[in-house]
Amino acid sequence: MTDAHVAVSATGPLADFNLAGALTWADIHPAQQLGHLFGEKDPRVQLALALTVRALRSGSICLELDRLRELDLGEEAVSIPADWWPEQAGWLDALRSSPAVTVGDQGAGDRPLRLVDDALYLERHFADQEAVRKALLARLATAPATGTPEGQDAAVDLALTSPVTVIAGGPGVGKTYTIRRIIERLRTDQPDALIALAAPTGKAAARMTESLGDGSLTALTLHALLGWKPGSRNRFLHDAERPLPHDVVIVDEMSMVSMVLMNRLLAALKPSARLVMVGDPDQLSSVDAGSVLADITRAPATTGVVARLTRNYRFAGAIATLATAVRDGDAEGALAVLAGPDAGVRLAGVPEGSPALRERVVSAGAAVFEAASDHRPADALAALEQHRLLCGHRRGPFGVTHWTRQVQNWLLADVPGYSVEGEFHTGRPVMVTANRTEFGLYNGDTGVILHDGDRPRAWFSSGGGLASWSPFLLDGLASVHAMTVHKAQGSQFSHVSVVLPPPGSPLLTRELLYTAVSRARDSVLLLGDEEAVVEAITHPARRMSGLARRLG
Numbered sequence: 001m002t003d004a005h006v007a008v009s010a011t012g013p014l015a016d017f018n019l020a021g022a023l024t025w026a027d028i029h030p031a032q033q034l035g036h037l038f039g040e041k042d043p044r045v046q047l048a049l050a051l052t053v054r055a056l057r058s059g060s061i062c063l064e065l066d067r068l069r070e071l072d073l074g075e076e077a078v079s080i081p082a083d084w085w086p087e088q089a090g091w092l093d094a095l096r097s098s099p100a101v102t103v104g105d106q107g108a109g110d111r112p113l114r115l116v117d118d119a120l121y122l123e124r125h126f127a128d129q130e131a132v133r134k135a136l137l138a139r140l141a142t143a144p145a146t147g148t149p150e151g152q153d154a155a156v157d158l159a160l161t162s163p164v165t166v167i168a169g170g171p172g173v174g175k176t177y178t179i180r181r182i183i184e185r186l187r188t189d190q191p192d193a194l195i196a197l198a199a200p201t202g203k204a205a206a207r208m209t210e211s212l213g214d215g216s217l218t219a220l221t222l223h224a225l226l227g228w229k230p231g232s233r234n235r236f237l238h239d240a241e242r243p244l245p246h247d248v249v250i251v252d253e254m255s256m257v258s259m260v261l262m263n264r265l266l267a268a269l270k271p272s273a274r275l276v277m278v279g280d281p282d283q284l285s286s287v288d289a290g291s292v293l294a295d296i297t298r299a300p301a302t303t304g305v306v307a308r309l310t311r312n313y314r315f316a317g318a319i320a321t322l323a324t325a326v327r328d329g330d331a332e333g334a335l336a337v338l339a340g341p342d343a344g345v346r347l348a349g350v351p352e353g354s355p356a357l358r359e360r361v362v363s364a365g366a367a368v369f370e371a372a373s374d375h376r377p378a379d380a381l382a383a384l385e386q387h388r389l390l391c392g393h394r395r396g397p398f399g400v401t402h403w404t405r406q407v408q409n410w411l412l413a414d415v416p417g418y419s420v421e422g423e424f425h426t427g428r429p430v431m432v433t434a435n436r437t438e439f440g441l442y443n444g445d446t447g448v449i450l451h452d453g454d455r456p457r458a459w460f461s462s463g464g465g466l467a468s469w470s471p472f473l474l475d476g477l478a479s480v481h482a483m484t485v486h487k488a489q490g491s492q493f494s495h496v497s498v499v500l501p502p503p504g505s506p507l508l509t510r511e512l513l514y515t516a517v518s519r520a521r522d523s524v525l526l527l528g529d530e531e532a533v534v535e536a537i538t539h540p541a542r543r544m545s546g547l548a549r550r551l552g
């Protein structure tokens with residue numbers, strides 16, 4: 001392999017894992033630094049550090065040494081031969097006696113690594129997790145003693161009194177509806193309470209504002225709420241010394257909140273403030289490391305403050321049955337729904353040759369193109385939301401890049417008058433790839449190109465209305481004939497088609513399939529074979545994290 005990532009100076013296990021594609025220079029470099037700075041020459045300790053950094057990159061807070069086989073070593077990694085892994089007892093001993101490792105949850109934390117419950121952390125991430133744990137336990141200690149709250153009424157009652165409330169449930173169970181009821185109750189019962197609404201992304205915050213809809217409260221990103229300091233990654237104006245003034249903070253789309261951000265949020269709440277966390281713990285977790293919502297809802301300590309919403313008010317039928325089977329790990333049930341009489345859910349083989357996919361993509365693309373050509377922006381945007389092609393991968397034959405090109409070719413072949421001449425051709429669906437708050441646009445927002453005479457304009461739905469800008473001002477627009485499942489999180493479409501990652505892909509997980517399926521309102525077409533479906537359902541992407549266990 002002649003990859004720029006190959007760490008030429010590595011030797012021993014680091015070099016082996018590097019050549020196998022499981023560790024890159026970014027993982028190995030800190031391990032080598034450890035050798036220089038702490039005199040730690042034991043290759044097993046260096047390997048453990050490199051793997052911990054690697055695990056962080058795929059979202060794990062720590063490296064659980066007894067779950068190494070489940071470690072996500074990336075898209076390109078070949079499977080690691082069993083005899084490459086150091087023998088575990090000896091490996092743990094080497095870590096325990098290393099000058100670079102603090103052992104146990106006490107102690108100064110002046111070493112770069114920490115070993116707790118046979119899980120290895122970078123000290124900074126252990127500190128974040130520990131701070132989150134302690135802050136949650138302190139809040140739980142003053143929570144009212146209830147049984148297991150279930151349903152919307154219990155959720156509202158809890159949010160009115162408990163220092164911490166979790167409202168957990170899938171799409172359409174009334175999470176937004178319940179937030180609205182909480183706000184109404186607060187306004188009558190606790191009219192002096194200062195309320196903040198927040199979400200992890202700009203797009204989610206904009207959607208929260210819109211769906212709560214009376215304009216009296218605006219949701220902010222968590223970064224904006226906490227007073228992010230430009231140029232710093234995770235430093236904020238509000239912290240324990242300068243807490244937020246709010247009495248109640250309601251955070252939506254909690255599944256996307258990382259451990260470090262959760263720590264900053266908890267630190268910035270004044271002691272009397274109540275925190276209401278809303279989200280779907282079964283969806284994909286944050287881009288940054290952590291699986292905070294899933295951890296919190298799983299820990300026995302939080303049973304009394306997690307209100308689960310299960311009744312679906314939006315859709316019944318095959319999509320809901322499929323989503324539930326996927327979530328519950330019921331592969332047989334999922335295959336039965338896919339093979340059943342309801343055409344709303346279907347499994348089709350090899351995507352390239354799938355006439356069903358081509359038909360969906362072309363009819364959706366044609367509708368967007370027709371409306372754009374007739375200069376009907378509202379119709380073009382509505383048509384764009386009718387169907388979305390989702391991929392697990394970005395690159396390769398199952399990825400967004402390949403499928404964007406494929407869809408374009410289908411449209412060129414099948415839609416009369418369709419042309420891709422010029423960068424901003426009529427009907428091109430575009431996606432904003434960075435927050436552009438000056439335009440009211442957020443990373444992940446989608447729009448369509450229309451023409452005013454010969455000038456292209458990019459049209460978006462914005463704040464309940466329509467808005468358009470010159471696409472040249474919005475640099476970084478991408479074509480959105482296909483998008484990743486990750487990017488689609490928080491959005492729904494009438495019809496969804498999903499190119500499944502191939503069997504063996506580390507991205508083929510239960511959470512990915514559940515998130516993809518639950519984006520659909522009216523129909524979902526899965527592209528892949530039964531093996532891929534079964535593999536996804538039987539592989540929960542359990543990120544490694546000590547939070548659930550240490551919360552108790």
Ligand SMILES: Nc1ncnc2c1ncn2[C@@H]1O[C@H](COP(=O)(O)OP(=O)(O)OP(=O)(O)O)[C@@H](O)[C@H]1O
Pocket residue numbers: 152169170171172173174175176177178313314492
């Ligand atoms: N108790 C209820 N009575 C009547 N209608 C309800 C109730 N709860 C929710 N709904 C309706 O069901 C639909 C879905 O609710 P809502 O949008 O709040 O779900 P959600 O959990 O926020 O979904 P998503 O996560 O997809 O945003 C909405 O139209 C809402 O008005």
